[in-house]
Every structure is written in C-alpha cells, then in structure tokens.
Amino acid sequence: MKLHTIVKHKKKIKEAKETSSAIYKGTNATVKVLKGTFGAVKKAVTGVNNIITMGMGLIILIVITLFIGVFSALSDDSSVDTSSMYVSKEVLAYTETIEKYAKEYEIGEYVPLIQAVMMQENGGKGKDPMQSSECRFNEKYPKKHNGITDPDYSIKVGIQNLAECLKNAKATDPSDTPHISLALQGYNYGNGYIEWAVNHFGGYTRANAKVFSDEMKAKLQTNIYGDPEYVPHVLRYYHIGNGNIVLIAKSQVGNVGGKKYWEWYGFNSRVSWCACFVSWVANESGDLDKTIPKFAGVSNGMTWFKNHDKWKGKSYTPSAGDIIFFDWDNDNDPDHVGIVEKVEGGKVYTIEGNSKDEVREKHYLQNYRCIFGYGIKS
Structure with a gap:
C-alpha cells in the first residue's frame, strides 16, 4: 500500500473515533438530561401527592370539625327561646274550650302550653x-290534613293527644322543660318518637x-317528615318564669264578672276582684307565696312587697310580670292592682282584673299620675 493511502486511512479512523466519542458524550449528556428531567417530574409528582394527601386530610378535618360543631349546636337546647312571643287573639278566644278539655284530660295546669301548641299549628x-x-x-273525620271541620272537636282531640304525650314523656309540671320538650316533639312526630328518643x-x-325525621323520610320515601324544630317553635310562645x-293573665282577657277568681280565693259572693285576679294568676304560674302574695285587699299586697324589700316607686321602669298598683284618689292608699305585660314607647302595658268588671288589656304613660308603685316579681 502506498504511503499516502495509509495516511489517508489513519486520518479517517481518527475522525471516526472522534465522531464516535462525540456521539457517546452527546448520548450520555442526553441520558443525564433525561434522568434529571424524570427526577424533577418524580419530585413534582411526589410533591403533588403530598399536597393532595395533606389537602384531603385537611378537608376531612374540616368536615369532622363542622360536623361536631353542627351536632353540638343542634344538641345544645339551652338556646331555646321561651319568652319572645305571645299567642294571638284567635288562640285566646278558645281559652274556655281549652280549659274545659284540659280539665277533662287531667292537664288543666298546661293551658298555656296548649295555647302555645295551637299558636304554632296555625295561630x-x-x-x-x-x-x-x-x-x-x-x-269522626277523615284522617288527612284539615280533615276535621269542627274547631271544638279539633281542640278535644289535640288535647287528648298532648295529654298522652305528656304522660308518656313523664312530664311532672309546667316547668319541666326537658320532658315537655320530649312530649311536644312526640305530638308533632307521633308518640312513637318518645320511646325511640328515650331508648336511643x-x-x-x-x-x-333531626335524625328521627331523616330516618322516617328515608323509610317512607318522602321529602318531609314533621318539623325537627317543632320544640323551639312552640316554646317561643310558652313563657316560663317572668313571662309565664x-x-x-293574657289567656284570661275577656272574662266578665271574675267569679272564678273570687270563688277560688274563698269568697261566697262578689267582691272587688282585681287583687283576687292577680293572686289567681300567680297561683297558676307557680309564683304564689314565692314572689307574689295571696291577697284580696290592694293595700295588703303593697304592704307585703314593702316588707319583703320588693317595692319600687312610680319612677321605676317595670319588667314583664311585675305587679302595678294604682291610687285613683292620690291619697297614698292604693285602690287597684294589675300585672305588667311590657313597657314600650314610654307606656306601661297591663292586664287587669275588675276593669269595669272584666279582665282587660290597658296601657298608660309611664309618668301617669295615678300609678302608685310596683311590686317587683324578680
């Protein structure tokens, strides 16, 4: 082989080696780049997974917290409003009928509760x-919504049902809110709720x-089952303590003659019965001889409040349930007495017995000259 030919071949071999080396280096670099890329992707995916995992944990924690909060709120019955609203005149018009059937079914002391139920049902x-x-x-009537077309019969049946609910719930008296609440929800859902709630x-x-309503909706395949908020809805009309x-007193508005009050007191014939009325109402509300005395003479009532450091002069702004005394002759000897309903707009609203021989709602300016003072209930 000629010399120049050999040199030419060596040159080609050298170029081939250099090319191969370059290809190897390029490939190796590419591989490193790809490894770096895949590593970065892997880290990114891991980071996303971590974020998702942390996010799901956070979401679950939030859901649990909200559930506990909502359940606690629903379980907290201390917020039930028992003093915000009064029953309507339409309900009060049924007072005598309610009293009659309440006595028949042995829940005579629950007349205000019955009125509260009626108020919630349809006013x-x-x-x-x-x-x-x-x-x-x-x-007697179809067992469907508004099937009964006789108000008297509706009241009779409703009171009979409520009486059974109160008995099954073991309510002891009109102030036994926990058992009354159980009875009320039973009145709305049906008596079966009472046993279910007690057992579970x-x-x-x-x-x-709420749980019972949801279970019954699922069982009956319906969108509505009763009112899970029935108890607070009723109790806003049922005034406990000062409101009671x-x-x-409001339930008695319209009574003429006052016989039930002076007979209850022990008189055999009619007397001026404004103080008898106040005493009777105090007895019905459980306040008699605790925060309000039994008195037939107006001045005797004033003396009791003074002796018990529960007397306030006419400049005092009274609260609902306080006892208001009047002195028509301005001779420092009170002549008339009633019950304070509320104070609003500079006026005192009252419920008074023996106002022209009738139980009436009245109102006066707070600075009315004949207001003598107040016996405070609280």
Missing part, C-alpha cells in the same frame, strides 16, 4: 286549630329530632 285559625286530623284519637338518647334533643304569669 288559632281555620276549622282544625290544633291540626289534629291525622291523630289516632280522631274517630335518653330523651329529646334538637339533634335527635303574663301569658296566663
């Missing part, structure tokens, strides 16, 4: 004011009322 309007058509005690939860709560005496 005393319509021909089925207690909404008792679908009650099992209805034996020991009694009524707003939370288990006002509600009972």
Whole structure:
C-alpha cells in the first residue's frame, strides 16, 4: 500500500473515533438530561401527592370539625327561646274550650302550653286549630290534613293527644322543660318518637329530632317528615318564669264578672276582684307565696312587697310580670292592682282584673299620675 493511502486511512479512523466519542458524550449528556428531567417530574409528582394527601386530610378535618360543631349546636337546647312571643287573639278566644278539655284530660295546669301548641299549628285559625286530623284519637273525620271541620272537636282531640304525650314523656309540671320538650316533639312526630328518643338518647334533643325525621323520610320515601324544630317553635310562645304569669293573665282577657277568681280565693259572693285576679294568676304560674302574695285587699299586697324589700316607686321602669298598683284618689292608699305585660314607647302595658268588671288589656304613660308603685316579681 502506498504511503499516502495509509495516511489517508489513519486520518479517517481518527475522525471516526472522534465522531464516535462525540456521539457517546452527546448520548450520555442526553441520558443525564433525561434522568434529571424524570427526577424533577418524580419530585413534582411526589410533591403533588403530598399536597393532595395533606389537602384531603385537611378537608376531612374540616368536615369532622363542622360536623361536631353542627351536632353540638343542634344538641345544645339551652338556646331555646321561651319568652319572645305571645299567642294571638284567635288562640285566646278558645281559652274556655281549652280549659274545659284540659280539665277533662287531667292537664288543666298546661293551658298555656296548649295555647302555645295551637299558636304554632296555625295561630288559632281555620276549622282544625290544633291540626289534629291525622291523630289516632280522631274517630269522626277523615284522617288527612284539615280533615276535621269542627274547631271544638279539633281542640278535644289535640288535647287528648298532648295529654298522652305528656304522660308518656313523664312530664311532672309546667316547668319541666326537658320532658315537655320530649312530649311536644312526640305530638308533632307521633308518640312513637318518645320511646325511640328515650331508648336511643335518653330523651329529646334538637339533634335527635333531626335524625328521627331523616330516618322516617328515608323509610317512607318522602321529602318531609314533621318539623325537627317543632320544640323551639312552640316554646317561643310558652313563657316560663317572668313571662309565664303574663301569658296566663293574657289567656284570661275577656272574662266578665271574675267569679272564678273570687270563688277560688274563698269568697261566697262578689267582691272587688282585681287583687283576687292577680293572686289567681300567680297561683297558676307557680309564683304564689314565692314572689307574689295571696291577697284580696290592694293595700295588703303593697304592704307585703314593702316588707319583703320588693317595692319600687312610680319612677321605676317595670319588667314583664311585675305587679302595678294604682291610687285613683292620690291619697297614698292604693285602690287597684294589675300585672305588667311590657313597657314600650314610654307606656306601661297591663292586664287587669275588675276593669269595669272584666279582665282587660290597658296601657298608660309611664309618668301617669295615678300609678302608685310596683311590686317587683324578680
């Protein structure tokens, strides 16, 4: 082989080696780049997974926290409003009928509660004011919504049903709110709720009322089952404590002659009965001889409040349930007495017995000259 040919071949071999080396280096660099890329992607994916995992954990924690909060709120029955609203005139118009059937079914002391139920049902309007058509005690009319067309019968059936609920709930008296609440939800859902709530939860709560409604909706394949908020809805009309005496007094508006009050007091014939009325209402509300005395003479009532450091002069702004005394002759000897309903717009609103021989709602300017003073209830 000629020399120049050999040199030419060596040159080609050298170029080939250099090319191969370059290709190897390029490939190796590419591989490193790809490894770096895949590593970065892997880290990114891992980071996303970590974020998702942390996010799901956070979401679950938030859901649990919200659930606990909502359940706790529903379980907290301390927020039930028992003093904000009064029953309507339509409901009060049924007072004598309510008293009659309440006495018949042995829950005479629960008249204000019955009125509160009627108020929640439909405000005393319509021909089925207690909404008792679908009650099992209805034996005369169709068991469907507004099936009863006789208000008297509606009240009778509703009171009979409520009496059974109160008995099954073991309510002891008108101030036994926990057992009354159980009875009320039973009135709305049906008596079966009472046994269910006692067996599963020991009694009524707003939370288990919601659970029972949801279970029944699923069972009956319906969108509505009763009112899970029935108890607070009723109790806003049922005034306990200071409000109770006002509600009972209001239930008597329209009574003429006052015989039930002076006979209850022990008189055999009519007397001036404004103080007898106040005493009777105090007895019904459980306040008699605790925060309000039993008195027939107006001045005797004033003396009791003074002796017990519960007397305030006319400049005092009274609260609902306080006892208001009047001195018509301005001779420092009170002549008349009533119950304070509220103070609003510079006026004192009252409920008074023996106002022209009738129980009436009245109002006066707070600085009215004949207001003598107040016996404070609280």
